[in-house]
Amino acid sequence: MFPLTRKYIQLSTFLLASHPKPVADAIEKYRRGFDENPSDYWHHHFQTIDAQICQSAAQYMGGKAESIALTDSTTMGLGMIYSGLKLEDGDEILQTVHNHYSTDMSLAHRANRTGAKVRRIALYENPAQVSEADVQKRLRAAITPDTRVVATTWVHSSTGVKLPVRAMADTITKLNKQRKANQQILFCVDGVHGFGIENQVVSQLGCDFFVAGTHKWIFGPRGTGVVWGNDRAWPKVSQ
Known part of the structure; x- marks a missing residue:
């Protein structure tokens, strides 16, 4: 196992980035809204x-x-x-x-x-x-x-x-x-x-x-x- 150095973290972004907290929070917000009422959530958002x-x-x-x-x-x-x-x-x-x-x-x-x-x-x-x-x-x-x-x-x-x-x-x-x-x-x-x-x-x-x-x-x-x-x-x- 290699140590998780700053350089290693930066190079990993070359493939996929870790979600910054605002992005992670937004994903969780929309996922929760969709899970609570999938039908209404989809109808309210799919056209906009x-x-x-x-x-x-x-x-x-x-x-x-x-x-x-x-x-x-x-x-x-x-x-x-x-x-x-x-x-x-x-x-x-x-x-x-x-x-x-x-x-x-x-x-x-x-x-x-x-x-x-x-x-x-x-x-x-x-x-x-x-x-x-x-x-x-x-x-x-x-x-x-x-x-x-x-x-x-x-x-x-x-x-x-x-x-x-x-x-x-x-x-x-x-x-x-x-x-x-x-x-x-x-x-x-x-x-x-x-x-x-x-x-x-x-x-x-x-x-x-x-x-x-x-x-x-x-x-x-x-x-x-x-x-x-x-x-x-x-x-x-x-x-």
């Missing part, structure tokens, strides 16, 4: 609670409550977005080798169903020598006229590297200005390991979709997650 949660999420993430979907986890959010991408035969999905297998498998299944193709690239070789300029250069060089989606991960659990998502978004935005509306690139980010620990307003990060669980660094209830998408992004996935 999602909107209230989305409004609270929007206050933290920026943007509108209508831009946010609630999920059970990052994996569920990635599956929901990637399995609904509106793609055609020959379209290209560009993803990185640093992504979680939830992204890998969701994109592979979507490609199989639509005839799109998936190509994987490395945005760096040595985690200790990553530079914003090199990431942008590699991304720009990898994008082709067929590229319709770029799927990446903000903070990499395997290396600790935090990608310069804002700079990557600027690169994609510049390329999109040269493309017709139906050929523009959708920029999707798995942000779970940066969400809550980075001082960043999600709606200003520059991506089109941001997917995360809220039971890690944001210390939310286990089994909760969010998807944020901008006005351009949501019409590009099947609801």
